[in-house]
Amino acid sequence: MKITTLAELFEDELKDLYNAETQLLDALPQMAKAADSDDLRTAFEKHLEQTRLHVQRIEEICSDLKINPAGRVCVGMQGAIKEGQEVIRSDMESEPKQAALIGAAQRVEHYEIAAYGTARAHARQLGYLKAFDLLTQTLDEEKETDQKLTQLAENQVNVKAAMSSANTDFPK
Numbered sequence: 001m002k003i004t005t006l007a008e009l010f011e012d013e014l015k016d017l018y019n020a021e022t023q024l025l026d027a028l029p030q031m032a033k034a035a036d037s038d039d040l041r042t043a044f045e046k047h048l049e050q051t052r053l054h055v056q057r058i059e060e061i062c063s064d065l066k067i068n069p070a071g072r073v074c075v076g077m078q079g080a081i082k083e084g085q086e087v088i089r090s091d092m093e094s095e096p097k098q099a100a101l102i103g104a105a106q107r108v109e110h111y112e113i114a115a116y117g118t119a120r121a122h123a124r125q126l127g128y129l130k131a132f133d134l135l136t137q138t139l140d141e142e143k144e145t146d147q148k149l150t151q152l153a154e155n156q157v158n159v160k161a162a163m164s165s166a167n168t169d170f171p172k
């Protein structure tokens with residue numbers, strides 16, 4: 001379908017986000033399984049629950065606007081998840097592997113934050129106030145998850161120690 005209006009573009013964005021979120025529903029349990037700290041596993045499991053809610057919010061917006069959310073493939077999310085799977089399958093040592101897993105998850109979050117930010121701006125321009133509100137709730141949760149992952153990355157004292165001993169020139 002050729003997109004001719006902002007409303008049609010917004011529809012396309014919703015379908016893209018819907019597909020991205022449903023891809024994540026499958027990927028997050030694999031990431032939780034690969035996490036070797038309780039904190040990281042809990043963060044992934046909590047985000048899985050939130051992701052179910054994110055899917056429901058898009059369904060609600062689509063139902064209000066009489067849009068079928070299915071039928072689009074989010075290639076960006078496919079790529080981000082594939083990178084996460086490469087980390088899971090890699091033969092890295094445990095500590096850097098956990099750090100890489102967090103990094104892969106943060107790429108996913110940043111991708112979603114960008115997509116929700118854009119969709120929310122378009123909802124506002126179109127005067128879709130309920131959609132704007134629902135997208136804002138999800139955007140805030142994606143940002144919280146990203147911050148939690150940053151915290152976990154910074155708290156990985158063992159990783160820092162391992163990396164600084166491997167690279168003694170690295171400024172401490």
Ligand SMILES: [Fe+2]
Nearest residue numbers: 021051054112
């Ligand atoms: Fe999400």
